Amino acid sequence: MKHIPSVLAAVGAFGLLLLSAGCGDFSVAVTATGYVKDQASSYSRLICEKDFTAAAEFHHPDFVWHPQGGEKLSGQPAIDGFFASLKEISKMDTFYFYVHNVEKKGDKIIVLEVTMQAHTVENSMQMIYSNVIWKARMGWAKSDIASWQLANITEVSERVLGDSPPKDIKPL
Known part of the structure; x- marks a missing residue:
């Protein structure tokens, strides 16, 4: 005893x-930040699998996408526009987020500062690979007692070709 x-x-x-x-x-x-990071990881995985229908379920109905140097969109046009911009990345093989910082803004907003990376296969026979890399802020909003939805993506840098992801940062 x-x-x-x-x-x-x-x-x-x-x-x-x-x-x-x-x-x-x-x-x-x-924690809420842990839950949001898990949600972002699932979202990234669905994009990687090109399951945009399932990935769309993560978006808040009033989702806002602000591409670097482009017009800010909201609602369904923003969701469609963001996904179309990813589909336009030629020969995209995989897609990741690298989380640099997590900022909790009150009880209902969590912002992830990320680097987005679309890995591309230029020529699989010659093993030529590349990446399209850009920085963004992803705002997640609490929609009910236990649910968080992607409320906005603001791209804060141009999408550029790069050889490798940022050093010392692991994919989400």
Whole structure:
């Protein structure tokens, strides 16, 4: 009987470790920022799979897309425009976000400062690869008690060809 508290403490510590570490691709978000990063990761994966219909479900109905040097769009035209801009990237193979900073703005807005990278296959026979890289801010808005939706994407740099992703930053 005297060992029960220590056993319960060990079980609790193990449970907390599992919640915070996750297992492979599975993790449990304990904070709002963790949940948003998980949502962004799922969104990125769907774009990588070119499942734009499923990815569209992550957008807030009033979603705003502001491309660098372009016209700001909102609502369904913004969603369609952002996806069309990705589809226009010739020979896109995979798509990632590199998260540089997470900023919580009150209880209802979380902003991810990211580098977006579209990996392209120029010539698979000669193993010639490239990337289209640009920086953006992604605003996620709390839509109800347990749900966050992508409210806006503001591209803060031009889309440029590059050889590699930013150093020391891992994909989301």
